[in-house]
Amino acid sequence: MSLLPRTFRSLLGALGALGVLLWLGCHGADTAPVVHSTQPRHDAVRLVVLHTGDWHGYAFASQGKRGRFGGVVAAAAAVRRERRALGDRVLVLDAGDLLSGPPAVGLRDERGIEGAPFVRLWQMVGWDAVELGNHEFDAGRDNLEALIGILEPTVLCANLVTATAEPGAAPLPRTGAIPGTVRWTVLRRGGVRVAILGLITSELPSIVARKPLEGLATLPAIAAARRLMPALERISDVQLVLSHCGIEEDREIARAVPGIEAILGGHSHTTLRRAEVVNGVPILHAGPHGRHMGRLELVVAGTGDDRHVVRWDWQLLDLPRTPEIEADTPPALLEAERALRRRVEALEREVVGRLPQRLTRAYYTDSPLGGAVCEALRAATHADVALVNSGGLRSDLGPGPVTVADLVTAFPFGNAVVRAAVRGDELRRIIAHNLRVLEHREHGMLQASGYQVRYRVGPAGAIEILSIRIGDRPLDPAARYVVASSDYVFTSQPHKYLGTTLAPVVGSGLTVREAVQAAIERGRFAPPAAARHVRVGAPARAPAAATR
Incomplete structure (x- = not known):
């Protein structure tokens, strides 16, 4: 768990921000890594967390001024690169909103599940966990539960509860209110226990149709995080929040909830070129539509229950789609992309x-x-x-x-x-x-x-x-x-x-x-x-x- 006192973590955040200014003064790069550190130790473990959000069905690469970029194949290439370098010390997370966008995500599979053809391609990237987004509810509750049934990564959502649930301060169960979801997960990477808490926007009832939310209630994200974070600190070394709350609510969470090492966010379609540090907590948004991927590097030191983050860096990665990436991509992934593209092209011709x-x-x-x-x-x-x-x-x-x-x-x-x-x-x-x-x-x-x-x-x-x-x-x-x-x-x-x-x-x-x-x-x-x-x-x- 993180054993750094809050005041010390805040001081480290300030030092990290000063380091950013000095780094940018020398290099002037928009996507420069933000560094927050203390002196590395010989027992340190280096972890990398890759994260995206708000894909909205943008499965394919786009043409930009500097070539093709973005899409599932390019994202999968970034994941392969990190896993080849670091093995099991890599986590790959997504902050939600897979659905509602271009035609690729509106297609149905043989069972009639809207979005399933895109989701099956998308999950070939190799995600570890995904937070529910509000647009996952757009095609209805039955469709959502069917999609969760085919998703391979762990599906998170901590602050949805059954409408009859006790709204008090008692600990929430790990099992989520929607079948197939959990409120948090703890994954071991490089011997380090990483807890991931999933949160959806507190505004959910005001932006989603009424019927998919029948029988459910939305707890304020801060209230749910406060109820769950103490228990997560006891059973993990690092505590991350995977948030589909938007950057404004993420800032409020960072100010109000102790114990969080970083918030990996989505929903507001914010593309941060540099990490935003609030109350000592990095808030990290990589933007929408699979154009970029965030790369958070954590150095965790200590042994047993005395482990804590002593350094973090963050970069916003471009996702190029080059001939070299094409040649290195597994044939099954390329064929799945071609099959989805053919279905989209039929709609484009009509x-x-x-x-x-x-x-x-x-x-x-x-x-x-x-x-x-x-x-x-x-x-x-x-x-x-x-x-x-x-x-x-x-x-x-x-x-x-x-x-x-x-x-x-x-x-x-x-x-x-x-x-x-x-x-x-x-x-x-x-x-x-x-x-x-x-x-x-x-x-x-x-x-x-x-x-x-x-x-x-x-x-x-x-x-x-x-x-x-x-x-x-x-x-x-x-x-x-x-x-x-x-x-x-x-x-x-x-x-x-x-x-x-x-x-x-x-x-x-x-x-x-x-x-x-x-x-x-x-x-x-x-x-x-x-x-x-x-x-x-x-x-x-x-x-x-x-x-x-």
């Missing part, structure tokens, strides 16, 4: 229509793609108004041919199109709620079509609605309007996006992707000509790109 211009996304303002999607939902349901969450649009579309692969990438979630009848006064409250979200940037706004609202913001930030028009007429508070959206907005997260609940909500038999495809095939996929949210008396905000 053209559904053409777009004359690029339709882009935004998170906090009206976007061309958001408006076009809402118009497609209105047409599919004969609705007066349509709303869609900005985060549900995952890539831009056009210009030129649009393929099935493009639609799977842009709309990976399979959300159903639904509608509800809403009184005018209630619709006004929903629009006002969306304006507050837009102005205060609480989360991604609802994209809209079918209405235009004009408003102003007072000196104290109060929002005053000046007018709302539904189509070409003023909103009638007593009238009933048909409003279309996705089941995610109307039934899973209504309070977040609408500020209220709607009933009854009626299905359409279509998914958002199918409604969009139908509009593109008809040549009728375009945003409204006019802005939907017009702020009066101040310049409009600059568009912000959609994030995770």
